[in-house]
Amino acid sequence: MDWNSYVGHSRQRHWFRNAIQSNRLASTFLMVGPDGIGKRTFARLLAKTMLCTGASPSDFAPCCRCETCAQIDAGSHPDLIEIARRPEKTTLVLDQLIGEGEMRMRSGLCYELRMRPYSGRRKIAIIDDADTLNEEGANCLLKTLEEPPPGSLIFLISTSVQRQLPTIRSRCQMARFQALSTEELTLLILRNGLVSEPQQATMIASQAAGSMAQVANWLDEELSSFREELFDHLVQKPLDFAKLAKAVQGNMESVGTESQPRRERLKVILDFALFFYRSAMREGIEIESSGMPRTKASDGGFGRLSALDSQSFVSAIQRCIEAREHLDRMVSPASLIEAWAADLAVISRA
Ligand SMILES: [Zn+2]
Known part of the structure; x- marks a missing residue:
């Protein structure tokens, strides 16, 4: 991977290139933006730019031929330390920052x-996943951020x-x-x-809110079948909020008992609901004509929804966005689902 094959974020590229070339690069960065848009890859490319032995950092073009570039691509360069939340954990754990057991304070990222x-x-x-740093972890990291080792660079990746x-x-x-843009x-x-037909790629891209993570959700078979079920609930007028809440709760619980994966699944479901209302507002017909697998909702369900006025669609969209924000603020998922479904039912009766 080099900057030529990297897609998107040209403004940030220019910004970092200028900072490197004028020698005013800070030591610690918080990279903030939605999931699945390439922030971690961007940070790796910056690391490659700074460490490559075949080019100078100010060239802003790692050679991709030297040993260093190869090691960074393989994730094995000793000067690049990467951590991310382990899939089974809800937070980054202290061991990753300061070592575990007998190696406490003698291994880990800070060491x-x-x-x-x-x-x-x-x-x-x-x-990565700096959103999941708990207070203990953040306090450990703080000492490193207060006095970063000379010349070191730290990238925290956050949504x-x-x-x-x-x-x-x-x-x-x-x-x-x-x-990312739909074109990117x-x-x-x-x-x-992921797909071979340009037309289908554009169609999926237009549903995915600029995120490769959402593209993956659209292409996931299990999620596709739940999406149909969800749309069948949302298309009802008036909407049966108890059935909707039960279905969403059930799907969220199907990912296991850990809170983080459940929260992530609920985010995906709320994104689907957002897509539903936005499409319905545009009359939804495009979903089928652009080659999306047929769903009952797209077979005509949206037509039944046309009785909703545009203000109701706007309210439903706002309610979904609000639910997503509440989820980020660690509200209990179960009560969030209940309140969200109940409000959608009220909106559907308007
Ligand atoms: Zn190189």
Whole structure:
């Protein structure tokens, strides 16, 4: 991967190139933006740019031929330390930052950052899922952020500034990333071979709110069948809120008992509902004509919804956005589902 094959975020690229070339790169960055838009890949590319031995950082074009570039691509360069939330955990764990058991304070990201750089240049750390740092973890990291080892670079990757503790936020330079455009997403879908037909790629890209994570959700078979079921509930007028809440709750619980995966699943469901109301507002017919697998809802369900006036669609869309925001603020998912479904039912009777 190099900057030429990287898709999107040209404004951020220019910004970082200028900062590197004028030698005013901060040591700690908070990269904020939606899931699935390439923030982590961007941070890796910056690491490659800074560590490549075949080019100078100010070239802003890693050679992709040297040993360093190869090691970074393979995830094995000793000067690049990466951590992310382990899939089974709800948060980044302390072990990842300061080592575990007998190795406490003698391994982990904070320790490794202080080691002399293997390359003689610098150490770089990428902390993905920084939204899930708990207070204990954040406090450990704080010491490193207060006195970053000379020359080191730290990238925290986050979806929401609000999810960061003020003490962390205040020590980071902010880099905001926007969702990808439909054209950029189409290009990525085709390049990654997710579908082969350009028309189908564009159609999926237009549903996915600028995120490759949402593209994956649209292509997931199990989620597709639940999406149909969800649309069948949403299309009812008036909507049966108890049935809707039960179906959503059931699907959320199907991912296991851990709170983080459940929360992520609920986000996906709310995104589907948002898509439903937005499509219904545009009369929904495009869903079928653009080659989407037929669903009962797209077979004519949206037509039945036309009795809803446009103000009701706007209210339903706003309610879904609000539910998503509440979820980010760690509201209990079960009560969130109940309140959301009940409000949608009220809107459907308007
Ligand atoms: Zn190189």
